[in-house]
Amino acid sequence: MTNFRTLLLGASAAALLAGAAFAKSDITVALQLEPPHLDPTSAAAGAIDSVLYSNVFEGLTRFMADGSVVAGLAESWEISDDGLTYTFKLRDGVTFHDGSTMDAEDVKFSLDRARAEDSTNAQKALYAGITDVTDVDPMTVQLTLAEANGSMLFNLAWGDAVIVAPESIENIKQMPIGTGAFKFVNWVQGDKIELARNDAYWGDAPALEAATFKFISDPTAAFAAVMAQDVDVFAGFPAPENLPQFEADPRFQVLVGSSEGETILSTNNKMPPFDNVKVRQAVAHAIDRQAIIDGAMFGYGTPIGTHFAPHNPDYVDLTAGSMHDPAKAKALLAEAGMADGFETTLHLPPPSYARRGGEIIAAQLAEVGIKAEIINVEWAQWLETVFRGKNFGLTIVSHTEPFDIGIYARPDYYFQYDNPEFQALMTKLNATADPDMRSDMIATAQTTISQDYVNGYLFQLAFPTVANANVQGLWENAPTQATDLTGVSWSN
Secondary structure (H helix, E strand, O other): OHHHHHHHHHHHHHHHHHHHHHHOOOOEEEEEEOOOOOOOOOOHHHHHHHHHOOEEEEOEEEEEOOOOEOOOEEEEEOOOOOEEEEEEEEEOOEEEOOOOOOOHHHHHHHHHHHHOOOOOOOOOHOOOOOEEEEEEEEEEEEEEEEEOOOOOOHHHHHHHHHHOHHHHHHHHHOOOEEEEOOOEEEEEEOOOOEEEEEOOOOOOOOOOOOOEEEOOOOHHHHHHHHOOOOEEEOOOOOOHHHHHHHHHOEEEEEEEEHHHHHHHEEOOOOHHHHHHHHHHHHHHHHHHHHHHHHHHHHHOOOEEOOOOOOOOOOOOHHHHHHHHHHHHHHHHHHHOOOOOOOOEEEEEEHHHHHHHHHHHHHHHHHHOEEEEEEEEEOOHHHHHHHHHHHOEEEEEEEEEEOHHHHHOOOOOOOOOOOHHHHHHHHHHHHOOOOHHHHHHHHHHHHHHHOOOOOOOOEEEEEEEEEEEEEOOOOOOOOOOOOOOOOEEEOOO
């Protein structure tokens, strides 16, 4: 009897051990866009942050799932009474993935590099107000500003301000070395990026031991991969027409969150005839937003009339100023001396909101006499031709950076809007801390760009994620472009 009982206990223990051994500790996450490279501090591609933000790279501060800004590599900070000096106390014991210590010298290097004259940082303007970065001691960094900036902690949370090591810069685009909970392992271009848990991480250890990011650009292939369970999660699922099918399948969960993605018909404001506000206004009135949301996004999306997120408490609904009115669009073109219309280009990057929405917009523009030649481009081409080269008439893109209305104060930004009054307003806003005064100025900023018809404002991008029903800890909303895996685990 004793031997039999021992056998039973042994078998039970073995079963438990086997169960533990086979507990799932890795995950495969699919994304539509593959990064052009892996340095978030030298490119505008949100696809880089989608893989690396918080996972591999960290900043002094960081965004949480609800959009709040919390401490990151900075343990604490003090702000001088005049708002011109920020003193950050760094966390002790933080190391880069190569084993080297992260200290104040690395912070100084990273921020000096971001704001340098020859910097290619996409958000360089956010850090231009920093006049000096001083490494007071290994664990203390002091930032001196030219003028008070109530958004500085927010700005430092962007992926563009993550901390990098000087010795890693030469190879950072292919071999990113950060301080995050996961370290880079491998990149098979055109296919996947592999990460592994950083066992030397300074913070709470993630539950996952490994993560693979797969890149699937085609919506049909995306549906097939999820349905076959070849991937565990598809963040930003590109085929909204399939979401009801997943919702009805107990194997899956569907999260439909909000994003910071203002989807716009970007307009080259310095290229004739778009340098004429009447032409830009005509384009705005030629667009039927709801038709685009219904036709391209299957109803997922919120119409916008300016470059601001509807979920923000300071949002002003300005959609009435650019309602669909083809007759008015034609009249405005006639007033601009273009009664017969004109020809232009419409560059469309890979996301379905662009490719599908672009077909609908091209047809809507044609109805008022504007012939838009559709040019489908890959993401790297878009960055080179449109973003950097400014060689376009129209394009469609979703701006996923949080509170990014400040880009309209940059005359050299790709849509080339140059309004000194708006620039002065943004300078004043940045120097203002009073919440009520800031709200008034933010409302004015929204109204200004809406009435200048800088771009065609389409809709706020919904952020649908389809995942295995047993995956927990995913971000539902996208307050910044990130797929944060640090709190993700399997329920069984």
